[in-house]
Amino acid sequence: MSGVRSAVAARSAGPVVDESGRVTLAGVGKRYETKRGPVDAVADVDLEVAPGEFVAIVGASGCGKSTLLRILAGFEGHTSGTVEVGGAPVRGPGPARGVVFQDYGLFPWLTVAENVRFGLRQQRWSRARAKQRAAEMIEVVGLTRFADRFPGELSGGMQQRVAIARVLAADPALLLMDEPFGALDALTRTTMQHELKRLRAESGATVLFVTHSIEEAVYLADRVVVMAGGASHGAPGHIAAIVPVDLGDERDVNGPAFNDLERRIAALVHES
Amino acid sequence: MRAALWRRRIGHGALGLGFVALLLLLWDLGVRGEWVLLFDIKMGFLPAPDVVARLLWDFAFGGLYDDAYSGTLLEHLTASALRVLAGFGLAAALAVPIGVLMGRFPLVNAALDPAVNLFRPVPATAWVPLVLLIIGFGSQATIFLITLSAFFPILLNTIAATREVPPRLVEAARMLGTTRVGVLMKVVVPAATPGIVSGLRIGLGLGWVILVLGEANGIDTGLGSMIMLAREQVRTDRVVVGMIVIGLAGFLSDRILVLGFKGLFGRRPLVRA
Numbered sequence: 001m002s003g004v005r006s007a008v009a010a011r012s013a014g015p016v017v018d019e020s021g022r023v024t025l026a027g028v029g030k031r032y033e034t035k036r037g038p039v040d041a042v043a044d045v046d047l048e049v050a051p052g053e054f055v056a057i058v059g060a061s062g063c064g065k066s067t068l069l070r071i072l073a074g075f076e077g078h079t080s081g082t083v084e085v086g087g088a089p090v091r092g093p094g095p096a097r098g099v100v101f102q103d104y105g106l107f108p109w110l111t112v113a114e115n116v117r118f119g120l121r122q123q124r125w126s127r128a129r130a131k132q133r134a135a136e137m138i139e140v141v142g143l144t145r146f147a148d149r150f151p152g153e154l155s156g157g158m159q160q161r162v163a164i165a166r167v168l169a170a171d172p173a174l175l176l177m178d179e180p181f182g183a184l185d186a187l188t189r190t191t192m193q194h195e196l197k198r199l200r201a202e203s204g205a206t207v208l209f210v211t212h213s214i215e216e217a218v219y220l221a222d223r224v225v226v227m228a229g230g231a232s233h234g235a236p237g238h239i240a241a242i243v244p245v246d247l248g249d250e251r252d253v254n255g256p257a258f259n260d261l262e263r264r265i266a267a268l269v270h271e272s
Numbered sequence: 273m274r275a276a277l278w279r280r281r282i283g284h285g286a287l288g289l290g291f292v293a294l295l296l297l298l299w300d301l302g303v304r305g306e307w308v309l310l311f312d313i314k315m316g317f318l319p320a321p322d323v324v325a326r327l328l329w330d331f332a333f334g335g336l337y338d339d340a341y342s343g344t345l346l347e348h349l350t351a352s353a354l355r356v357l358a359g360f361g362l363a364a365a366l367a368v369p370i371g372v373l374m375g376r377f378p379l380v381n382a383a384l385d386p387a388v389n390l391f392r393p394v395p396a397t398a399w400v401p402l403v404l405l406i407i408g409f410g411s412q413a414t415i416f417l418i419t420l421s422a423f424f425p426i427l428l429n430t431i432a433a434t435r436e437v438p439p440r441l442v443e444a445a446r447m448l449g450t451t452r453v454g455v456l457m458k459v460v461v462p463a464a465t466p467g468i469v470s471g472l473r474i475g476l477g478l479g480w481v482i483l484v485l486g487e488a489n490g491i492d493t494g495l496g497s498m499i500m501l502a503r504e505q506v507r508t509d510r511v512v513v514g515m516i517v518i519g520l521a522g523f524l525s526d527r528i529l530v531l532g533f534k535g536l537f538g539r540r541p542l543v544r545a
Contacts, residue, residue: 075443095449105444109462109540119448122458152541166448 020086020096020173021051021206023072027081029236030067040236041067045081047225047239051173054200054207056217058269059227064237065210068227069176072208073099085174095123098167098205102179104159106151106166112138113147116166123170137165140199157188161195168203175200177209181216193219214265218258219251224265228272240272296321319509328513341498341510349521351493355411355486356479356525359418363475367423368468371430376460381431388427396421396482400489409490417486422475429474433467434460465542469533473526480522495521 028045031038042064049055057065070076071083074093083090085097093099106115113134120130138147141161151159160180167175180196181189193216200207211217217224228240243265252258299321302309306316319327330336334343373380374388396417407413437460445459446452461468487496495518502510533543 073443073447075446093443093446095447097447099443099447101440101444103440105440107441107444107459107462109465109537109542118445118458122445122449122454150539150541170448 018051018173021204022084022086023047023049023174023206023208024084024087025068025072025081028068028071028078028083029080030064030071030076031079039231041231043080043236043238045237045239047242049206049208051206052204054209054220054222055225056209056211056221056223057225057227058211058214058217058265059237059240060230060269061212062230062232062237063227064230065227066178067237069099069178069208069210072174073097073176075099095119095170096172097174097176098170098172100160100163100167100175100177100180102182104151104156104163106159106162108151111148111150112143112154112162115151115162116169119166119170133169134165137169138162140168140202141165141195155188156184157192160184160192164196164199168199168205171203172205175203175205175207177207179210179212182212189216196220214262214269215253218245218247218262218265219253221245226265226268226272228269241268243268317508319512323509324512324516327509328516331513331517345517348493348495348498349517352483352487352495352518353521353525355414355494356418356476356483359415359482360422360472360476360479362415362419363422363479364426364472366419367426367471367475368430371427371468371471372434372456372460372464374427375431375434375464376456388424392424392428396485400485404489411491413489414483414486414491414494414496418479418482421478421482425474425478426468426471429471430464430468433464433471436467437463462542465537466544469530469543473529476525476529477522480518480525484518 025045025047029043030041032041045068047055057068059065067076071078072085072090074090074097090097107118110118113131116134116137117130120133121127125133135144135147138144141164143158143161143165146154146158151162154162164180181192184192197220209217209220214224222245224243224245225239226241226243227237229235229237243261245261247257247261299315299318301307302315303318303320306314308314308316326336330339330342332343332345336342370384374384375381399417399420403413403416407416441459441463442455445455450458483494484496484499487494488500491497492501495514499511499514499518502508502514530543537543
């Protein structure tokens, strides 16, 4: 907990703003060479995300939203433009940019505690510190009773909590989430959204969150990026609109303002 | 629920043992009646089950016939097991690391794959004459043949298993700060372990198969050599005894291998059930 809190203090209070969570995408494009000639997965993406901001990315399948996230994670290269996190260009994956996958990506042969410790040990934390930090993070996500279980013995929601805990343990400046709740049932999904809201407030990390659910995007995000295009549309994936969500911290998913915004974004997704 | 499960297990066990008993009965009847079966199998030439049982007892504990083989089972089994173990161990020590590298690095694969495909189809039986000429009769030739035959199934299973490692796990490790080299030991090897263990089991089983081939020439201790000598003396009873002991040894060594890994890994899901 102490790590999470200290991070909040460092990033939100005081005149000195921690810039390590700033995301700058300028003219970003990704071109694949295929047998039938080049194909642009995404093109001309400009996006600036302030430190501590929560940005959701929505759009139809194939619009390149996951590609964008994978480029930011360092899993894939881009072919044009600049990709910077905290003012430094992204070169390959690393622990400053934590990634949460839809299919969790936990190591099945490691227990919950060992999964959460894994990254810390890789980053050369001492055994004792890693153990303590992992125990704290497992408590934060409410899985202390399951610390010695294996991922295969847990429900999907619990596995995703472990995946979030292992990423937050290293206190990343940026959290990249690729449809993290897409494989969960509706009830678990709602619980996880609440949980993420709380964790994010504690950590203060910048969050980029790809989702198919407009409701989820409006519920969680400060801004919603609507992407359009994609191979099936004959145009490269691009940003069609950026919609700020001015609904305050307490959001009522059944309130009129919430629903208005949801409809507006849905219209943007469908018309583009 | 538990009781019902046990009842079913015991029922299934009784069914299996019953079938074995039926086979033994048919064996006995066939020998006495001198049945001639498919493939011109002349059952009259077979020893009866009780003759085999007595000889097996004498081989294990002695005291019945007092010949050169009385009470020597342990000696022969140990000699054979050591050869299998040496050949298998050497094959595993070579095939697993090479397989991991071939599975993960296209360059290594490109360099070694043609050679593997050149040697792999040559069966151990075809190697025997050459091995006898360039190594000569004995333990070393046997161990060489076992290494050779166990190597390929272990290698191919290791290659396949390392290729099937979910890319997601590699991404997860890289994102958590694991280096490219670290991924090999931290992710690829554990994720491929179930497949590697399957390959090891096949390799060990083959080791016992090839043992008989290797011990066929110029060796006087070992279960394979006992069988081949018994054949020359037309002792079908001793041949069958040797077959039974080799079968049991192969079965037991597989169980020991699997239980060993299970003991090593505890509850970790690293060995296929």
